[in-house]
Amino acid sequence: MPRMTAESRQPWKPLPAPEHGTAKFQLHVERFEASPWNVAGTDKGWVERIQEVHASGWPRVVREAPTEPRQRLFEALGEGKVRYLVIGVGGVNMHAATEGQKLQTLDLDLFLPLDPANLERAWEACEHAGWTLWSSGEPLDQPHDLLIASRVVERRALTTARAEGALPTDLTLVMGPFDFEDVWLRRTWYREAYTHVDLARLADIVAAKEAAGRIKDHDFLAKNRTLLDHLLHQEGPPDRKP
Amino acid sequence: MRPQYEFIDALHRAEVRHLLVGAAGANYWAFDGSQVFSLPVHEFLVEPDPIALRAAWDALQQLGYTLREGTERIADPHAPGFAESVAHEGRSTTGYRMRDRMLVEIHTAFAGLTFEELWNARRTFRAGELALEVARLGHILDELWQRDRSGDHLIVSTWSQGMHDMLEPDPEMSVILAEHRARIRAGLVGKDS
Numbered sequence: 001m002p003r004m005t006a007e008s009r010q011p012w013k014p015l016p017a018p019e020h021g022t023a024k025f026q027l028h029v030e031r032f033e034a035s036p037w038n039v040a041g042t043d044k045g046w047v048e049r050i051q052e053v054h055a056s057g058w059p060r061v062v063r064e065a066p067t068e069p070r071q072r073l074f075e076a077l078g079e080g081k082v083r084y085l086v087i088g089v090g091g092v093n094m095h096a097a098t099e100g101q102k103l104q105t106l107d108l109d110l111f112l113p114l115d116p117a118n119l120e121r122a123w124e125a126c127e128h129a130g131w132t133l134w135s136s137g138e139p140l141d142q143p144h145d146l147l148i149a150s151r152v153v154e155r156r157a158l159t160t161a162r163a164e165g166a167l168p169t170d171l172t173l174v175m176g177p178f179d180f181e182d183v184w185l186r187r188t189w190y191r192e193a194y195t196h197v198d199l200a201r202l203a204d205i206v207a208a209k210e211a212a213g214r215i216k217d218h219d220f221l222a223k224n225r226t227l228l229d230h231l232l233h234q235e236g237p238p239d240r241k242p
Numbered sequence: 243m244r245p246q247y248e249f250i251d252a253l254h255r256a257e258v259r260h261l262l263v264g265a266a267g268a269n270y271w272a273f274d275g276s277q278v279f280s281l282p283v284h285e286f287l288v289e290p291d292p293i294a295l296r297a298a299w300d301a302l303q304q305l306g307y308t309l310r311e312g313t314e315r316i317a318d319p320h321a322p323g324f325a326e327s328v329a330h331e332g333r334s335t336t337g338y339r340m341r342d343r344m345l346v347e348i349h350t351a352f353a354g355l356t357f358e359e360l361w362n363a364r365r366t367f368r369a370g371e372l373a374l375e376v377a378r379l380g381h382i383l384d385e386l387w388q389r390d391r392s393g394d395h396l397i398v399s400t401w402s403q404g405m406h407d408m409l410e411p412d413p414e415m416s417v418i419l420a421e422h423r424a425r426i427r428a429g430l431v432g433k434d435s
Contacts, residue, residue, distance in 0.1 A: 012412040012414065012415070014406075014407075014410065014412070015406075015410065016406075017399070017402045017403040017405075017406035017407075018402060018406065019402070020383065020384075020387045020398050020399070020402065021387070025402055026380070028402070028405040028406060028409055029379055029380040029383065029405065030380070031405075031409050032271065032379060032405045032408070032409065033271070033365070033378065033379050033380065035273070035408075037273050038271055038365065038367075038379075040365055040366050040367070041366065041367070041368060042367050042368070043367070043368050043369065043370065044270045044367040044368065044369055044374060045368075045369040045370055047269050047270055047272060047278055047369075048244050048246065048247070048369065050275045050278050104279060104280060106275060106276045106277060106278065106279065106400065106404075107275070107276040135415055135419065136411035136412050136415035136416060136419065137408055137411050138415075138416065138419050140419065140422075141419070141422060141423050141426055142426075143426070143431050143432050144422075144431070145431045145432075147422075147425070147431075148418070148422045148425075148431070151418045151421075151422075152415075152418070155412055155414060155415060155418065157412055157415050157418075158407075160276075162274060166275070167275040167276065168274050168275055168276045214399075214403060215399040215402065215403070216396070216399040216400045216402070216403040218399075219392065219395050219396040219399045219400075220396055222392060223392040223393060223396050
């Protein structure tokens with residue numbers, strides 16, 4: 001049996017993704033092209049199925065529409081008394097006042113506290129809703145217990161939930177420099193098809209993206225600065241309580 | 243059949259050599275939905291040959307698309323020598339279908355590489371029985387980057403982050419997950435454990 005090391009007790013600090021044009025970027029592309037899911041002849045029909053075509057006019061971006069699996073997931077999280085906050089671009093979209101203000105997102109990010117019991121409940125909720133769990137590119141085998149949840153919390157590792165017909169949902173334990181409890185106190189909420197969803201304030205979501213230091217976040221903020229400033233102005237100071 | 247597949251099928255039947263390029267082409271290399279951009283435009287690189295180009299245009303028109311170059315509608319029938327000039331000069335044309343708002347871009351040139359170079363490096367995926375001829379991911383991302391537009395740069399940086407996350411995971415997590423699997427096999431994880 002593999003042994004836990006002292007290093008495994010420390011949070012994982014990933015290196016930044018490489019910029020286009022670097023040797024590392026090129027290497028990643030070549031490895032990705034050679035990956036098992038990109039073997040010639042692979043059926044890629046799922047790629048089109050996952051795309052939601054915007055119904056109105058001439059969209060520059062197409063947003064993710066609420067899907068049945070996502071609905072089931074939020075219901076299960078609520079029933080499991082899981083503490084989470086929607087963050088990321090999916091969270092930005094929940095703050096949008098109109099459909100036209102919604103931005104394309106490729107996944108949904110849920111921020112969870114550093115609480116193994118809560119994480120275990122989140123995993124159970126995901127599986128109850130029909131989603132499968134992955135971490136570090138490997139399936140998270142069932143059943144789970146507090147020990148594996150504790151290890152994941154120690155490493156601040158990401159768990160990704162996947163379901164057919166829905167965009168992946170990341171269960172993240174990190175939101176830039178923010179502590180979960182601080183963001184939780186300032187939280188707001190959103191209602192998705194009668195289901196209550198706990199939502200981080202837009203100001204916190206944007207600040208976390210600014211602090212993340214990833215090229216992708218920098219490009220996202222640069223591209224959408226005007227809209228985000230408008231939405232932040234609408235949000236105002238953190239005086240609303242859920 | 244999905245609208246974009248209709249056109250691909252028509253190109254195959256017309257024996258037009260073509261490649262899926264652009265962000266929609268990159269989508270076919272994705273591991274999961276976190277790398278799939280939903281876009282209103284589907285880009286194709288067609289062999290820069292007037293006969294192939296005319297066949298691609300005919301296919302689009304038969305499917306109800308209106309052809310344009312820039313904002314100008316392309317005359318029907320096409321002006322003599324028009325296909326030859328588009329192919330020779332590596333220009334792009336578009337097809338738009340009002341009823342489902344499908345936009346198709348037909349390119350005849352691609353950032354610094356010949357069609358044959360791209361064709362020889364392609365990957366053939368499929369959607370059911372339909373063959374999807376897709377340009378190399380590296381070629382697509384390089385070309386998107388060279389467009390020097392914020393939206394395209396965001397797509398490239400999102401791809402870079404996605405590949406990085408997939409290919410450079412936390413090595414300790416593999417150990418932790420293996421340990422968990424071993425504990426499951428040993429019956430140490432479960433409701434009664």
